Amino acid sequence: MTIKEQQDNIIADFEVFGDWMEKYEYIIQLGKDLPLIDPQYKTDDNLIRGCQSKVWLHAEMQGDKLVFTADSDAVITKGLVALVIQVLSHQTPKDIANADIYFIDAIGLTSHLSPTRSNGLLSMLKQIKLYAIGYQAKSVQQN
Amino acid sequence: METATAKNIIWPDIERIRNEFPILQQTVNGNPLVYLDNGATTQKPVQVIRAMQEYYTGYNSNVHRGVHTLSQKATSAYEAARHQVAAYIGAHHHEVVFTKGTTDAINLVAAGFRRAFLQEGDEVVISGMEHHSNIVPWQLACEEKKAHLKVIPVTDKGELDMDAFAAMLNPRVKIVSVAWVSNTLGTINPVKDIIAMAHAKGIPVLLDAAQAAAHTPIRVHELDVDFLALSAHKVYGPTGIGILYGKESWLQQLPPYQGGGDMIKHVTFEKTTYAEPPLKFEAGTPAICEAIGFGAAVAYVTQLGIHKIQAYEHQLTEYAVAQLKTIPELRLIGESKHRAGAISFLVGQHHPSDVGVLLDQQGIAVRTGHHCTQPLMDRFECPGTVRASLALYNTTADIDRLVAGVQKAVTLLG
Numbered sequence: 322m323t324i325k326e327q328q329d330n331i332i333a334d335f336e337v338f339g340d341w342m343e344k345y346e347y348i349i350q351l352g353k354d355l356p357l358i359d360p361q362y363k364t365d366d367n368l369i370r371g372c373q374s375k376v377w378l379h380a381e382m383q384g385d386k387l388v389f390t391a392d393s394d395a396v397i398t399k400g401l402v403a404l405v406i407q408v409l410s411h412q413t414p415k416d417i418a419n420a421d422i423y424f425i426d427a428i429g430l431t432s433h434l435s436p437t438r439s440n441g442l443l444s445m446l447k448q449i450k451l452y453a454i455g456y457q458a459k460s461v462q463q464n
Numbered sequence: 465m466e467t468a469t470a471k472n473i474i475w476p477d478i479e480r481i482r483n484e485f486p487i488l489q490q491t492v493n494g495n496p497l498v499y500l501d502n503g504a505t506t507q508k509p510v511q512v513i514r515a516m517q518e519y520y521t522g523y524n525s526n527v528h529r530g531v532h533t534l535s536q537k538a539t540s541a542y543e544a545a546r547h548q549v550a551a552y553i554g555a556h557h558h559e560v561v562f563t564k565g566t567t568d569a570i571n572l573v574a575a576g577f578r579r580a581f582l583q584e585g586d587e588v589v590i591s592g593m594e595h596h597s598n599i600v601p602w603q604l605a606c607e608e609k610k611a612h613l614k615v616i617p618v619t620d621k622g623e624l625d626m627d628a629f630a631a632m633l634n635p636r637v638k639i640v641s642v643a644w645v646s647n648t649l650g651t652i653n654p655v656k657d658i659i660a661m662a663h664a665k666g667i668p669v670l671l672d673a674a675q676a677a678a679h680t681p682i683r684v685h686e687l688d689v690d691f692l693a694l695s696a697h698k699v700y701g702p703t704g705i706g707i708l709y710g711k712e713s714w715l716q717q718l719p720p721y722q723g724g725g726d727m728i729k730h731v732t733f734e735k736t737t738y739a740e741p742p743l744k745f746e747a748g749t750p751a752i753c754e755a756i757g758f759g760a761a762v763a764y765v766t767q768l769g770i771h772k773i774q775a776y777e778h779q780l781t782e783y784a785v786a787q788l789k790t791i792p793e794l795r796l797i798g799e800s801k802h803r804a805g806a807i808s809f810l811v812g813q814h815h816p817s818d819v820g821v822l823l824d825q826q827g828i829a830v831r832t833g834h835h836c837t838q839p840l841m842d843r844f845e846c847p848g849t850v851r852a853s854l855a856l857y858n859t860t861a862d863i864d865r866l867v868a869g870v871q872k873a874v875t876l877l878g
């Protein structure tokens with residue numbers, strides 16, 4: 322699935338929720354279901370410090386796709402992280418670097434991206450883009 | 465002591481008072497706003513907003529400079545605000561320096577001590593429950609002068625270890641700088657004892673009164689404190705202004721903080737002589753409108769009566785603590801006998817930010833995180849807390865909403 326298709330799927334999933342509680346119940350469940358990051362990658366180097374909750378992000382190339390695993394000490398943040406990973410993991414660095422991320426706004430969670438919320442989500446998105454740009458540059462050099 | 469119940473916590477004026485705060489009359493995420501983040505900043509009554517609007521619409525002008533009517537009016541209002549704030553804390557007006565806030569006031573004193581008094585091997589005493597703004601300025605000063613920062617330990621209940629403090633007072637200590645009320649734990653520190661003990665050894669004391677100023681009567685002369693810092697925005701006034709109170713003798717001795725206009729007597733390229741305190745410490749055009757707003761804010765609190773506010777908030781705090789304790793798995797961080805209305809807690813293993821997000825969804829504003837007291841969070845081995853902090857316009861209904869909100873958050877988090 323393309324990044325756009327992944328986002329549209331999530332938006333469709335969120336359309337069925339009647340109120341904020343159902344929405345957050347789902348996010349919390351995603352947070353609990355997110356496969357744990359391999360402990361060896363839960364290092365300070367992979368830590369994206371938000372003011373409130375911590376997010377660890379690990380990136381590696383598998384074939385021509387960039388694969389992300391992540392974790393957070395706060396379960397709602399972890400649920401949001403799971404959504405971001407669903408959209409952006411297993412995509413090519415080029416597609417990730419060029420991606421327009423609109424689903425967070427569309428599902429009414431924009432406040433989580435505000436810098437004042439400082440929950441690490443915004444920093445995580447930036448970091449994912451940086452990895453993608455980095456791997457893209459590397460592959461251009463190698464070719 | 466009788467436990468506070470919702471029924472016997474009564475302030476007849478509370479509805480009128482709440483109506484004076486326009487911001488409280490709104491819904492957030494579909495619910496009437498419950499604002500419990502007063503430790504971060506308080507809301508502003510119409511009296512303050514109006515005073516500031518009148519300044520900009522009626523007599524905006526620079527102070528201490530012009531001969532024209534508007535400038536004289538602005539200068540009078542600015543200096544009247546200084547008198548109002550001085551009266552609020554029981555000081556003489558010439559002992560009150562307008563600063564950008566508490567942080568700026570502490571930096572002013574720390575910079576002065578660094579330049580004029582601190583020497584290699586000297587000590588500065590702070591406490592383990594200080595806000596970063598009462599840690600970092602002293603750390604910077606100590607680093608530069610090869611002096612040592614000493615920290616009064618905090619007990620499991622969240623109180624200062626006063627025996628340890630007594631043992632720390634020695635001739636090398638140049639200043640003691642501590643919080644009156646902890647922004648994270650709500651602990652009211654025994655400041656009279658601290659001042660008396662330090663003075664017995666000839667050591668001056670600075671009190672960070674940021675979290676005390678809106679909740680406790682302050683009489684600096686009776687306290688005999690040497691310096692006291694506070695911010696207007698935590699006392700129903702605007703952001704960007706606060707004060708440093710300093711005993712006159714100290715303000716004379718401290719070197720200027722910043723150079724510029726308004727703080728000089730005479731300038732030549734060879735030598736500058738300085739204005740008398742407090743203007744010696746007020747370089748540049750001050751926050752005139754904010755000072756006027758600050759004056760209106762303390763006038764507002766004074767008119768309501770700080771003793772009345774203190775008694776009401778005390779009852780409300782007791783009620784809040786008792787109600788929060790009914791939530792299974794809720795753990796208070798800070799259980800001092802003498803406490804103010806900043807109430808920190810954790811629920812089970814849930815991350816404070818998760819609880820905060822779910823409270824916000826219900827229109828309840830609390831603070832989550834480390835509250836700029838990271839060493840204190842390390843002391844209590846938690847990443848942060850959820851903090852509800854009260855002000856004069858809060859009610860038992862707000863507390864009930866908080867408790868129900870936390871319960872709902874816990875259910876959702878599972």
